[in-house]
Amino acid sequence: MAALAVVALAACSVDGPARAPSRCDSTTETTLRAWAAAGFSGSVAIAVRGAPTCLAAYGRADDATGAPNSVDTVFSIGSVTKAFTAAAALRLVDRGALSLDTRVRSVVPEITSTVGDATVRQLMQHTSGLNGSHGADREPLGREEAIAAIAAMEPAFAPGTGYVYTNAGYTLLALIVEAVSGTGFRDFLVSNVLRLPDGDVAGGFWDGEPSAPGPRATGYLDDGRPGHRGGFPGPHWAVEGNGGLAMTTGELASWTHALFTGRIVAPASVDLIRGPGHDLGGGRSETPGWVRLEENGAVVLATAGGGGDVGHNAVVAWLPGREEVVAMASNRPELAAEELLRRLLPALAAGDPLPAPDPRPVGGGPVDPAAMGRYRLDGGGTVEVRTDGDGLVISAGGADAVAALLPPRPTTPDRELRAHEERVLALLAGRSQEGREERAAIESDLGRVTGVSPAGTVVDDGELRSYVTVEAGGRSVLAWYAVNAEGGIEGAQLPADPPSLRFVAAAGGGYRPDDPTGTGPDVTVRFEGSRLVLLGPAGTATATRAAG
Known part of the structure; x- marks a missing residue:
């Protein structure tokens, strides 16, 4: 078990008395309990210089059994997996088996579009031109099928000339790791990346083997239904490299400390991860597997993952000035881990006491x-x-x-809402390859699409979502789509509740x-x-x- 999770503490549950106290100072514990009362259900791990200062858990892991969340509860970490995949590629760079300037085409010659000219560095920083995903999370997709699906994707721009966050790019990076290492991607990850300095392994996979050991939290979706609990037999190349890992927050915090202190990759690779990377504007930049930002004058490296059909949200932040890690995971939508960290981060960066939630x-x-x-x-x-x-x-x-x-907050101008809505309408009009595929999928399920009309755009879970009414097969169906700046699908639900x-x-x-x-x-x-x-x-x- 990871260093941060060696003490088997029971959950401090807002649904009932805890079996043992959390390992946090009284002020932090009081504040976190207030956030739990406000809706947070999940686990928290905070460590400074590798030593845990707070390990706690709140809420229920499973409504059916009443089991509480604990510090030993396993969560799907979703897109936080990309940080591990980037580290895997950098391990090969450290050994001289791969270069940051290696082009995709030289390793995966089946990629004949302009993406074949992209470099490993560009894949890591989402500047390869790939746009969106190459398969649904629980779609059985083999290695060759994944390569074919990525090869068929329509590039959004020439490599290095733009930026768009993409799952497909990190699956392609995993394919490169497998090809160059001569080892199965999962085997390479377990042996070279997940293994901690003390010999323990940080988690495992949500679906397939090796499975993350330990009790799992059931995730709950926006409509209250329980999410996918794992067990999908695969093959798993729809999520390989971009979102398949699972672990406790203690393991995630321990791994993050090991990464940034040079015990997973070489110091030169740590410097690359720390950035600055590809400039995203607003003081933010994309580095391999992470986003670099400044908060209260302090540098922060952070990465988050969630959404999909599991119902979990995970986030981890590294504050190099104090060598501090904060890892959180949640299993309910009322107050996601990412939203909680967003509220706490200014105080964490300044070294101030954590703020309590706004009074109801x-x-x-x-x-x-x-x-x-x-x-x-x-x-x-x-x-x-x-x-x-x-x-x-x-x-x-x-x-x-x-x-x-x-109504959106003033930080989201009306023009951004309108532009997002226009991109969603263009998608469903079939003006891109992904749009034509999405429209075909809708017609396969519902019948011929005869119209799409806007039904409002909101900010939800930190992303823009445009609602549309789809007329298909003689009936009206409400749906929402979240798309990136190039019109690639980042999230969708059809049918959707209002x-x-x-x-x-x-x-x-x-x-x-x-x-x-x-x-x-x-x-x-x-x-x-x-x-x-x-x-x-x-x-x-x-x-x-x-x-x-």
Whole structure:
């Protein structure tokens, strides 16, 4: 077991008493418990100079059994896997078996598009021209099939002339590692990258062998359904290299410390990872497997992964100034690990005490049950209101309702929302190879597509999602898509539930979003007789109770 997880501590669960205390100082523990009460369910590991300063877990790992999360709970780390794949390639660079300037074509000659001219460095920094993914996560895809799928992808730009985050690029990097090493990618990863300085192995794979040992958290999706728990027999080349690993947060923290202190790759490769890398603007840059940024004047290296059908979110940050690692993983959507770290990072970078969540709005009293139901805006959109424990869940149908209920923060300009929506509509119009393939997949499931209309764009889980109504096979289906700047699919759901927001009563009347991070939509809801009033940064929108 990894150095950070040698103490078998039980979870500090918000759903029941813990069997043993967490290994955190009292101030940090109090703050993390407050975040757990605000919705975080998962595990946290913090270490300084390789010594754990906080190991804790909260919430339930499995609703069916009531098992709590613990520091020994295993989570899928999703795209954090890319940091391990980059390290695998750099191990070969350290040995002189591979060069950062090695071109794809010289190792995988089947790649005959311009991507064949891309270098290993460009694959690591997402500047190869590959755009999007080459297969669905649980699609059985063999090595040769993966090569053929990547070879058939339409490049977004010539290598080195642009940037677009891509899963396919890291699978191609894994294929190069396998070809150059002469060893199966998984075998090479376990023997050369996952093995820690003390001889232990950091985790394993979520699907297939070698499997990550230990109890697994069940992930829960946005609609409450349990996510994929592993066991997919493969072959696994849809996720190989880009998202297949799983481990505890203690193992992830221990591995990260080993990486950045030169015990996984050579010092020159550590310097490459630390960057600066490919400039992303705003003080951020893409380095091999990581993003380099500055927070409160301190350099931070971070990487995150989640989404898909597992229902987990994982994030890890390295603060070189203090040789500190923070690793988090969550198994519920109410407060994802990535969102929690985003809120805590300024304090971590400054060495300040961790901030508590924003206090929940209180007051206002219960809502009249007669206020539940559907309301209609003048523009035709609808708002659906239902109770949820001590709060309300309000769903929006139609672009005008989405804009009123879920207005973006000022950090996301309207032009970005419009541009994202246009890219999604272009995708579903079949204006790219990926778009034509997506449209064909929809028609295979639903029937001929006769129309696609916008239904609003929101910021969710830190990404833009454009909702659309797809007319296919004689019926209307709601879907959402998240795409990158080149129009490549980064996430999608079809069919999808309407976008919604949970509200709790606010002092002085009305309802405010149940948003402990303070980063969500800035909107207030009031009920005035048969009307529902939405007050947001763009003004007031009024919906009238629908008949029937």
